[in-house]
Amino acid sequence: MRKLTTFGFFLVLMLLAACSNEAGASQPEAEQEEPQEATETEEADVVTEEKDVEETFENVYPLTGEPTNDSVDHRVLSVMVNNHTKARPQSGLSQADVVYEVLAEGQITRFLALFHSDIPDEIGPVRSARPYYFELANGFDAVYTYHGASAAINEKVAASGIDYLDGAGYDNNGWLFERDSERAAPHNSFLLSSGIDQALAEQGYEAEKEVPALPFSEDVSPAGTEAGNVKVTYYDREIVSYDYDADSEQYLRSSDGAPTMDRTNGERIALDNVFIVRTEHNVIDSAGRRSVDLTSGGDAYLLQKGTMQEVQWKNVDGRILPYKDGEALSFAPGQTWVNIIQESSTVEVLNEGGQ
Secondary structure, three states, X not given: XXXXXXXXXXXHHHHHHHHHHHHHHOOOOHHHOOOOOOOHHHHHHHHXXXXXXXXXXXXXXXXXXXXXXXXXXXXXXXXXXXXXXXXXXXXXXXXXXXXXEEEOOOXXXXXXXXXXXXXOOEEEOEOOOOHHHHHHHHOOOOXXXXXXXXXXXXXXXXXXXXXXXXXXXXXXXXXXXXXXXXXXXXXXXXXXXXXXXXXXXXXXXXXXXXXXXXXXXXXXXOOOEEOOXXXXXXXXXXXEEEEEEOOOOEEEEEEOOEEOEEXXXXXXXXXXXXXXXXXXXXXXXXXXXXXXXXXXXXXXXXXXXXXXXXXXXXXXXXXXXXXEOOEEOOEOOOOEEEEXXXXXOEEEEEEOOXX
């Protein structure tokens, strides 16, 4: 009797343990739970929200047509940049919104570089003033910056009413202009942009102004000749060429066969628009100084997206702009280079297609 009772007791215990195990197995452990994955709809909402944030901009830079959330009401800075072979490579040109290239004396061109969307720390070498350059700067109500000029030309600058900064009055002062000891004058004077605000304040010039925008369009689809390589010959010793890079949709600039590089950052000069303007030039003195007609209009060429169009140019409110059959054309957003050439200069398309 005692044996039967003991066996029954153990049997009950085994049954109770088995029931307990089954009950425990039916309870999932917390750490075994898998995190719930986001649904496709939720993921799409996140992507859409991120896309909307990326495409929302408050402003557009007026001289590049590119969107920004930065303020755009500051002055345009224009700088006379030396293009003598001893001045190359120059500093700051890769960051210029617009560059005008025009013959100075003899067979050498000089640049007027306009900075607004991106102002580099150092720009130069800076060279002397000429009337048709500050005429171009005046079309943008820009601060005209140069280094030295004859007394007669300085008088013309002052009489024009343009706001200007002459490096001769700040020569190597360490905060606005600085001489590079590795180069010889007059190819070694550089503008320091960190001093611009101080200089404007000292001269009583406005630091902020609304800048009217150049004509831009995201949908530029030029109809013209395929132009993978274009050569502009001012003179036999002054040759500019542009090679189209299909990947970036930009033209890469060279001077006399050598790539145009920025000394400061090592970047190649790459343009979204190249505007070649033909106009009358006249030599006016024994030093070879010129007058250049910037008002009459005439024939021009517009390079965009691997294509060259034969167009016309007009001066509209002091700015040289492209037209075709009387209709205004748009620039592609980005940087623009304007070659102003004389009647005898040549423009050649050397090959079709891009790199």
